[in-house]
Structure formats: C-alpha cells, structure tokens
Amino acid sequence: MAGLEESDPEPMVPEADPRGDPYLRTRFAVPARPETFLRRERLVRHLDQALRTPLTMVNGAAGAGKTLLLADWAADRETPLAWFTTDAADQGPGMFWAYLLEALRTVGVTLPPGGGSPADASQVPRTLLARLAAELSTRDRPVTLVLDEYDRVSDPEIAEQLEFVLHHAGPGLRLILVTRTEPLLPLHRYRAAGDLTEIRGAELAFTPEEAAALLALHGLRLPVSAARALVERTRGWAAGLRLCALAAQESPDPERYLKEFEADRSTVADFLLAEVLKRQSPEIQDLLLRVSVLERFCPELANALTGRCDAGPLLAGLHRDNAFVEHLGHDRYRLHPLFGEILRAHLRVREPGLEPELHRRAARWLRRSGSLTETLGHGAAAGDWEFTAGALIDDLAIGRLFTGLLADDLTELFSRMAPEARGPATDLVRAARDLSRCDLEHGLAHLHRAEQGLARERRANDPPDSAAAELSCALLEALAARLTGAVGRAEEAAEAAGRLRERVPAQLLDEHPEITALLLAHLGSARLWAGRFEEARAALTEVADCAGGASTALLREDALGRLALIDYLGGWPGRAERKARAALTETERFGLPQPSGSGIGRLVLAAVAVDRNELRKARALLDTAGASYPAMRDPVLEAGRALATARLHLARGDTRAALEAARPAVVADADSPWAQGQAALVAAAGHLAAGRPETAAELLEGMPDEQVGCAVGAAKARLAAGRPEAAVDLLDRISPDARSGPALTVRATLVRAQAADETGDAAAARRFVAQALHEARRDLLRRPFLEAGPWIRPLLGAAPLRALAEGWLTPGATPPEDRPPPVVEELSGRERDVLLRLAQPMSTEEIAADLYVSVNTVKTHLKSAYRKLSVNRRNDAVRRARELGLI
Structure with a gap:
C-alpha cells in the first residue's frame, strides 16, 4: 500500500464535507481482496505502465474484475497512492473535489497552503484547482490517484476540471480511472501523445488457463478443456466465473455443472439483472429483452422488433x-452469451407469448434483407413452417439439404417441422428429407403431393412464380431416378430442369451452383448404372470441374470417385487411382466431416489395391468406405462395394465369401450390364475353383460383347477346359475399339501366353509374358500373375523375364499380410502439423492454441490422420507416423 510522506503540518482542514456530513472513510479505502483472488501477472505488468503515463483507464463491464485488479496492483506500490470511490449521490463539483482532496490527504499528500476544501457542494473555486495543480507539479515523487467507479461521475464540468488539474500537474500526478463507460475526457489527445495506458474488456477477460487457476482456488480441479468451454460461454467474464465456481462447489458433479448450468437460474442472473438490466431506462430494457432472441443484429433489425427508430444510438x-452489448463492426452487434440467455428467460416471464412473435418479425425482416440462414432459424423458432420452407424453396436452396457446410444444420432444423404444416414448400422439404435417407416410398409420396399442389396453384388466378419450386421438383425427381437406377427418368428430369432454368433468375442460379451440380451428378450416376460410360463421363466431368467451393465439394468428391470407377472398369487402374485420390482431398480442404461423400473413391482404391495384391490396404480402405452419405447410397455405390469386396475375398482364396459379396441387395428399376458382368466374373471364379470350367465359360460368354473383362474370363475358362484354340479365338473376337486398359490387356496377354505354352510354343509364351510384364509394371499389377497358375513360375524365374519381374513382382516385393497396413491416403500439411505437436506431447487444447485453430478443428484433423494411418489411439498414430518417416 502507499507510504506516507513526511511534511510540515497542514493548515486546518474541515472534518466534514461541504454539506456538513463527516467524510465516509470507506470511500478512501483500497478494497480487500478475497481469499480466492487470482493475481494475473500480465495485467499487473500492464498496469505498471501507469507510473509512466499521466492517464490510465481501466474500462470494462460490471464484474469484469477492474476494482480488484487495481487493489491488487496498489498493494505493492511504494509511491503515494490515493484511492477515491466515487458516488452518484455526490451533488456537484464541490462535493467531488472535497472528497478527492480528502483522499489525497489520507495518504499524506501535502496540499497547497490555504487550499482548504470547497465550501459549496455545487461548485469549486478555480483558484483552488490551480493551486492544487501547481503544488502537484512541484513534487519530486508523483502521486497516483485511483478514481474507482468513475462512470458514476456524469457532470461534464467535473471532467473538464479534472482534465485541467491533470494537464497542469505535469509529472506530479498519475490519474487512474476505473470505469464502465468512456469518460468525458479528451482521450484522443492522450492517445496521440502516448500519454494514455488502457486496459479494456477484452484484456480483462480470463484466459482458459487463468480460469482453470481461478477454479482451482475454489477447490475445483478441472482440466483446461473444461475451463475453456466455460470461458467461451462467459467470454472470460470475471464475475461470471467466480459466481459459477461458487455454485459449482455445492454441486456433486462440478465439471458437469459448469458445462450445463442454467444461467437464468443462477446467481449470475441475479447479478446481471441487478447490475446491468435494471440500471437502464424502460425503453432500453425493452430493447435489450427484444433483441435477446437474436444471435446478432443491426440497428434496423432491432427497430423492426421494437417498433422504434432509435436503436442505432x-x-x-x-x-x-x-453494458454487455458487443460491437462486431459494420454496424452489427450481439449480446454477451450469458446476458442473452438470461434476458430470454426474463422475456418469457415478463412478456409471455412474445418470443415467437419476435422470431416471426425477425424472420420476415431478414428475408427481405437476403439473409437466408438466419431467416430459416428464426422462422423455425417462430414455428412458422410454411414461411420457413417457402423461404428455402423460393431461394432455390433445397440443394443445401444435400451438400455444403450447412447440410446437417438444415436437416436438423427441418426435422422439427410440425406434421400439420401443409403446402407445396413443406411437402418438398419433406420429400428432400426422406429421399436423402433413401426412403423412396415416403419421399416420392411427398414429392407427388408437392407437384399436385403446385399444379393447383398454376390453375388458380394470378399464381405466384413457381419456377424455383418446379426446379426443386425436377431435382428431386432426378435424385429418385438415381436411387432407383432409372436412367430414362433421370433424362426426363434433366430435360425438365433445363427448361425451368430459363424461368429462374440468373442471380439465384449463380448463388446456388449446387443445384446444377446435383442435377448433373444424378444424371451421370444414372447413366453410369446403365453402362453408358461416355455419356456418364461427360456429365460427371462437369460436376468434377464445377465451382462453388464448399457448397459443391461433396458432389465433386463423389463425381471424381465415379469417374475413377469408370476408369477402373475400363482396366485403367493408374487413372482410376489418381482420380480417386483427388476425390479424397476434395472435401478435406473445406473442413467437411471425414469420411464424407459416398466413399466410392475409397472403394476404387481398394479394388486397385487388390490388383496390386496389397490386401491389408484394400481391407483398410473398405472399412473406411462404409460410412457414406445416405443420399449417395445408390445402386452404383452398392455395386462398386460388392465388386471391391468380392475381389478381395477372391484374392484371399475365400470363394464362398466372394460369391455372397457379389450379390448385394441392390434395388433398381433396371439391371446394370457392368454390375451383372462383374457378378458373373465372381461366379465364374467359383465354378473354376470347383472344377467346372465349361460352366464358367458359358456363364461369361452370355454377357454382352462390350464386356471385355467377361470375354477375357471366358477365354481363361476355355483354357482351363483344355481348349486353347477356343480361348485364343474368343480373345481375337474382342473389338479393337474397346480401348481396354492394362488391367484387362495384361490378363488377355497372359491367357495367350498360357495357350502358347500349352501348345508347345515356348518362344511365343515367353514373348507374351514379357509383353504382360512391361504393361503391368507401371501400375504394379501383381494379381494377374499370381492368378495365372503354376505354369508361369518357371518362365518368371528364368532370364530375361526374371529381370523384368524383379523389384515389384518377385515374392520379396509383394506386400506380406503381416506387415503394418500402409497409409491409405497422404497426410495433409495440417495433419502433419498436428501430429508433430502430438509427439511432443501436447494436449488437444495446446495444439489448438499453438496452431490458432479451434479444438474441434484439431479433433477433425486427428480423426482423419488416425484413419489414414489405420490406428485408433494417439500413441499409435505417433509411432506409425515415425515408422513411415512422416514426422
């Protein structure tokens, strides 16, 4: 505390204030600190600058910890420090200066001879202020004066007088104002001159580490993560933290209490209602209660809720x-989270039934201003589902239910839609919801009801423009066609959508690129199921190349995966792998949940891994491809999953499991030629394993001519039946226009090699095997050689073929089953950053702070890294990353 100065005896001074009342000595006392007070060194160090600048301002909300911070800092001061707690009851400058002079006297500060004290409570002689400033300016050691609760001083004359004394006192006075409001002083001049030290609300807020330390002083040993959640909810507000800590002490589960406490039923509510709300005028109280239903707001929106026009000032x-109103910039505001919670509860008590009406007003104002997401939130909160669904449909935003960052939020919002809500818009939303879950029966029923409602509106007089709603119908028709594999229906829906696009404002189409992308994705997938590969490739390539950022990332991922499947079916594993890997990174860079999309890219990578005999990797990829987005679980996806799974079982020698996997429960309006062909290949493998090559050949020869893989399989079956000439004849009949990739040509070449070997043409056999090795080497196609049979081993073991097989096909180069699973996908740069910090070791919260991201973002990166490394725990992730040289 401040020391006393030695001085000559002062002249007689009055023992009472100008009104004749004795001075209240408590107003000169530095407040005591509670036992649970936490010293925060960062703030103390900042306050030390107060000794170097004439003016210091500690400005924060009620309960921000301003006074206790100054009291703690004052305890260690060696220079004279006077404390004066102001009071709104003081009437006039005379009372203020009488108390201020007495505060200086209480710490032994010598005042000017004849200075005395104001005799009139309403005024102070100018000469007294001048003598005070002159006396202070001559001091060898400055005096520090703390004016606590300075926001109670509202008289501009006092502010002008205080600034006069501060200016003329020079280095003899260090003034510290503790205030909730901006003082009436020329702060801009002090800032410009570097003569002002400021500590404001943001700096006064507790950090998670400080909050954890404060809770510990209350006997609550909680992890920083729990403290961080509390800080987020309280914005680090000191009084809120202390009151929560005191209440949590009485709870049997303090950590749970701090996570879930009801703000409106706590001492926090009592504090904020008394210290903040009830200090305001009735008009401002009404404003605060009404805007409490808003997450953020501008003055115009506040006016719409209050019916006033003065919300801005x-x-x-x-x-x-x-007053717990935060300015977000650009004339936007929000309430402190706890204050908002408490005000909403108070609103329900004070104005029962008003809250839904406020949400309704907000929704309509926001609809006019073009803020769709907030419009939907408030429309739902008002229970006005016809308006809410109508806003979604009229804005052409129905695609957001399927793709983009808000898909899950919108799905959850409309899951609360009341069953009695009726109309084309609500039926369309219900149809989209059900179709997104692959519930065709209910989805189509709602869709047909919506189409009938729109037809009735068109027949009515002056029907509204329903182009956006009709285009939404076409989109859902295309989705239904995709889910049922009905390519004709998909083509009709796409044609209808093309006509309707001309009636929709171009601006809406530009704002919602996901609509066009969804239509093309549904059309391309239906064409793919029908085996119309080139037409499917054209539509899916448009999707893969489309813009739209996060809103179309899911669709680009799925389209790339399906393009990869087309390449794989054509026998091009390298191309398929590149597209599939590109698919996997498409959603990660936008922060979408992982795994996302249909997972078809992983299925293709699994099939490629089987062709390379990397069976552990294939199993890991199949496992991660299981959690696909429901709306993309169409026949193509299920057939692709069956193909990859059956291939893996065949590679492991489990023919029975392969046959079961090749018969998925695919519900489609028409059969897919390639899916039938792949199932036939698996069935033929079963017949060959059982010694029935003729049956296998007949099964495969019944497939269409364009099924090159089936033709190669049939040739192999003829060869197994002892008919090499028939096998070669089947291969010769394959059209040269098939443009098959190496996965097919290598197998065909090996059939020719075996036929040559069996007919005694050793030179031709070696030539064909050499050709197959050259073709297979680039894509590391090992399975065709492993499946060829024992006849090929002597050839591979002899020069010069041994040299062609060395390093990638020989037994030592084939990944053994007991080797740790390889990395399924490359780690992103951010995932490596997280793993590096995980190895130090650092907690999730520490990693988030170090990388300046949220804890949830770190968890997302960790989950993705675990999946790629095929691990489930932190230590295993670090070990695997080190084994692979990734960190």
Missing part, C-alpha cells in the same frame, strides 16, 4: 457503456 451507447 441506443446500441452504440450500450456498447460504449460496457
């Missing part, structure tokens, strides 16, 4: 006064 004043 009122909100600006509340922000300046630290």
Whole structure:
C-alpha cells in the first residue's frame, strides 16, 4: 500500500464535507481482496505502465474484475497512492473535489497552503484547482490517484476540471480511472501523445488457463478443456466465473455443472439483472429483452422488433457503456452469451407469448434483407413452417439439404417441422428429407403431393412464380431416378430442369451452383448404372470441374470417385487411382466431416489395391468406405462395394465369401450390364475353383460383347477346359475399339501366353509374358500373375523375364499380410502439423492454441490422420507416423 510522506503540518482542514456530513472513510479505502483472488501477472505488468503515463483507464463491464485488479496492483506500490470511490449521490463539483482532496490527504499528500476544501457542494473555486495543480507539479515523487467507479461521475464540468488539474500537474500526478463507460475526457489527445495506458474488456477477460487457476482456488480441479468451454460461454467474464465456481462447489458433479448450468437460474442472473438490466431506462430494457432472441443484429433489425427508430444510438451507447452489448463492426452487434440467455428467460416471464412473435418479425425482416440462414432459424423458432420452407424453396436452396457446410444444420432444423404444416414448400422439404435417407416410398409420396399442389396453384388466378419450386421438383425427381437406377427418368428430369432454368433468375442460379451440380451428378450416376460410360463421363466431368467451393465439394468428391470407377472398369487402374485420390482431398480442404461423400473413391482404391495384391490396404480402405452419405447410397455405390469386396475375398482364396459379396441387395428399376458382368466374373471364379470350367465359360460368354473383362474370363475358362484354340479365338473376337486398359490387356496377354505354352510354343509364351510384364509394371499389377497358375513360375524365374519381374513382382516385393497396413491416403500439411505437436506431447487444447485453430478443428484433423494411418489411439498414430518417416 502507499507510504506516507513526511511534511510540515497542514493548515486546518474541515472534518466534514461541504454539506456538513463527516467524510465516509470507506470511500478512501483500497478494497480487500478475497481469499480466492487470482493475481494475473500480465495485467499487473500492464498496469505498471501507469507510473509512466499521466492517464490510465481501466474500462470494462460490471464484474469484469477492474476494482480488484487495481487493489491488487496498489498493494505493492511504494509511491503515494490515493484511492477515491466515487458516488452518484455526490451533488456537484464541490462535493467531488472535497472528497478527492480528502483522499489525497489520507495518504499524506501535502496540499497547497490555504487550499482548504470547497465550501459549496455545487461548485469549486478555480483558484483552488490551480493551486492544487501547481503544488502537484512541484513534487519530486508523483502521486497516483485511483478514481474507482468513475462512470458514476456524469457532470461534464467535473471532467473538464479534472482534465485541467491533470494537464497542469505535469509529472506530479498519475490519474487512474476505473470505469464502465468512456469518460468525458479528451482521450484522443492522450492517445496521440502516448500519454494514455488502457486496459479494456477484452484484456480483462480470463484466459482458459487463468480460469482453470481461478477454479482451482475454489477447490475445483478441472482440466483446461473444461475451463475453456466455460470461458467461451462467459467470454472470460470475471464475475461470471467466480459466481459459477461458487455454485459449482455445492454441486456433486462440478465439471458437469459448469458445462450445463442454467444461467437464468443462477446467481449470475441475479447479478446481471441487478447490475446491468435494471440500471437502464424502460425503453432500453425493452430493447435489450427484444433483441435477446437474436444471435446478432443491426440497428434496423432491432427497430423492426421494437417498433422504434432509435436503436442505432441506443446500441452504440450500450456498447460504449460496457453494458454487455458487443460491437462486431459494420454496424452489427450481439449480446454477451450469458446476458442473452438470461434476458430470454426474463422475456418469457415478463412478456409471455412474445418470443415467437419476435422470431416471426425477425424472420420476415431478414428475408427481405437476403439473409437466408438466419431467416430459416428464426422462422423455425417462430414455428412458422410454411414461411420457413417457402423461404428455402423460393431461394432455390433445397440443394443445401444435400451438400455444403450447412447440410446437417438444415436437416436438423427441418426435422422439427410440425406434421400439420401443409403446402407445396413443406411437402418438398419433406420429400428432400426422406429421399436423402433413401426412403423412396415416403419421399416420392411427398414429392407427388408437392407437384399436385403446385399444379393447383398454376390453375388458380394470378399464381405466384413457381419456377424455383418446379426446379426443386425436377431435382428431386432426378435424385429418385438415381436411387432407383432409372436412367430414362433421370433424362426426363434433366430435360425438365433445363427448361425451368430459363424461368429462374440468373442471380439465384449463380448463388446456388449446387443445384446444377446435383442435377448433373444424378444424371451421370444414372447413366453410369446403365453402362453408358461416355455419356456418364461427360456429365460427371462437369460436376468434377464445377465451382462453388464448399457448397459443391461433396458432389465433386463423389463425381471424381465415379469417374475413377469408370476408369477402373475400363482396366485403367493408374487413372482410376489418381482420380480417386483427388476425390479424397476434395472435401478435406473445406473442413467437411471425414469420411464424407459416398466413399466410392475409397472403394476404387481398394479394388486397385487388390490388383496390386496389397490386401491389408484394400481391407483398410473398405472399412473406411462404409460410412457414406445416405443420399449417395445408390445402386452404383452398392455395386462398386460388392465388386471391391468380392475381389478381395477372391484374392484371399475365400470363394464362398466372394460369391455372397457379389450379390448385394441392390434395388433398381433396371439391371446394370457392368454390375451383372462383374457378378458373373465372381461366379465364374467359383465354378473354376470347383472344377467346372465349361460352366464358367458359358456363364461369361452370355454377357454382352462390350464386356471385355467377361470375354477375357471366358477365354481363361476355355483354357482351363483344355481348349486353347477356343480361348485364343474368343480373345481375337474382342473389338479393337474397346480401348481396354492394362488391367484387362495384361490378363488377355497372359491367357495367350498360357495357350502358347500349352501348345508347345515356348518362344511365343515367353514373348507374351514379357509383353504382360512391361504393361503391368507401371501400375504394379501383381494379381494377374499370381492368378495365372503354376505354369508361369518357371518362365518368371528364368532370364530375361526374371529381370523384368524383379523389384515389384518377385515374392520379396509383394506386400506380406503381416506387415503394418500402409497409409491409405497422404497426410495433409495440417495433419502433419498436428501430429508433430502430438509427439511432443501436447494436449488437444495446446495444439489448438499453438496452431490458432479451434479444438474441434484439431479433433477433425486427428480423426482423419488416425484413419489414414489405420490406428485408433494417439500413441499409435505417433509411432506409425515415425515408422513411415512422416514426422
């Protein structure tokens, strides 16, 4: 505390204030610190600058910890420090200066001879202020004066007098104002001159580490993660943290209490209602209660809720006064989270039934201003589902239910839609919801009801423009066609959508690129199921190349995966792998949940891994491809999953499991030629394993001519039946226009090699095997050689073929089953950053702080890294990353 100065005896001074009342000595006392007070060194160090600048301002909301911070800092001061707690009851400058002079005297500060004290409570002689400033300016050691609760001083004359004394006192006075509001002083001049030290609300807020330390002083040993959640909810507000800590002490589960406490039923509510709300005028109280239903707001929206026109200056004043109204910039505001919770509860008590009406007003105002996401939130909160669904449909935003960052939020929002809500828009939303879950029966029923409602509206007089709703119908028709593999229906829906696009404002189409991408994705997938590969490739390539950022990332991922499947079916594993890997990174860079999309890219990578005999990797990829987005679980996906799974079982010698996997429960309006062909290949493998090559050949020869893989399989079956000439004849009949890739040509070449070997043409056999090795080497196609049979081993073991097989096909180069699973996908740069910090070791919260991201973002990166490394725990992830040289 401040020391006393030695001085000559002062002249007689009055023992009473100008009104004749004795001075209240408590107003000169430095407040005591509670036992649970936490010293925060960062703030103490900042306050030390107060000794170097004439003016210091500690400005924060009620309960921000301003006074206790100054009291703690003052305890260690060696220079004279006077404390004066102001009071709104003081009437006039005379009372203020009488108390201020007495505060200086209480710490032994010598005042000017004849200075005395103001005799009139309403005024102070100018000469007294001048003598005080002159006396202070001559001091060898400056005096520090703390004016606590300075926001109670509202007289501009006092502010002008205080600034006069501060200016003329020079280095003899260090003034510290503790205030909730901006003082009436020329702060801009002090800032410009570097003569002002400021500590404001953001700096006063507790950090998670400080909050954890404060809770510990209350006997609550909680992890920083729990403290962080509390800090997020309280914004680090000191009084809120202390009151929560005191209440949590009484709870049997303190950590759970701090996570879930009801703000409106706590001492926090009592504090905020008394210290903040009830200090405001009735008009401002009404404003605060009404805007409490808003997450963020501008003055115009606040006016719409209050019916007033003066919200702008009122909100600006509340922000300046630290009344728990935060300014977000660009004339946007929000309430402190706890304050908002408490106000909403108070609103329900004070104005029962008003809250839904406020949400309804907000929704309509936001609809006019073009803010769809907030419009939907408030429309749902009002229970006005016809308006809410109508806003979604009229904005052409129905595609957001299927793709983009808000898909899950919108799905959850409309899951609360009341069953009695009726109309084309609500039926369309219900249809989209059900079709996104692959519930065709209910989805189509709602879709047909919506189409009938729109038809009735068109027949009515002056029907509204329903182009957006009709285009939404076409989109859902295309989705239904995709889910049922009905390519004709998909083509009709796409044609209808093309006509409707001309009636929809171009601006809406530009704002919602996901609509066009979804239509093309549904059309391309239906064509793919029908085996119309080139037409499917054209539509899916448009999707893969489309813009739209996060809103179309899911669709680009799926389209790339399906393009990879087309390449794989054509026998091009290298191309398929590149597209599939590109698919896997498409959603990660936008922060979408992983794994996302249909997972078809992983299925293709699994099939490629089987062709390379990397069976552990294939199993890991199949496992991660299981959690696909429901709306993309169409026949193509299920057939692709069956193909990859059956191939893996065949590679492991489990023919029975392969046959079961090749018969998925695919519900489609028409059969897919390639899916039938792949199932036939698996069935033929079963017949060959059972010694029935003729049956296998007949099964495969019944497939269409364009099924090159089936023709090669049939030739192999003829060869197994002892008919090499028939096998070669089947291969010769394959059309040269098939443009098959190496996965097919290598197998065909090996059939020719075996036929030559069996007919005694050793030179031709070696030539064909050499050709197959050259073709297979680039894509590491090992399975065709492993499946060829014992006849090929002597050839591979002899020069010069041994040299062609060395390093990639020989037994030592084939990945053994007991080797740790390889990395399924490359780690992103951010995932490596997280793993590096995980190895130090650092907690999730520490990693988030170090990388300046949220804890949830770190968890997302960790989950993705675990999947790629095929591990489930932190230590295993670090070990695997080190084994692979990734960190």
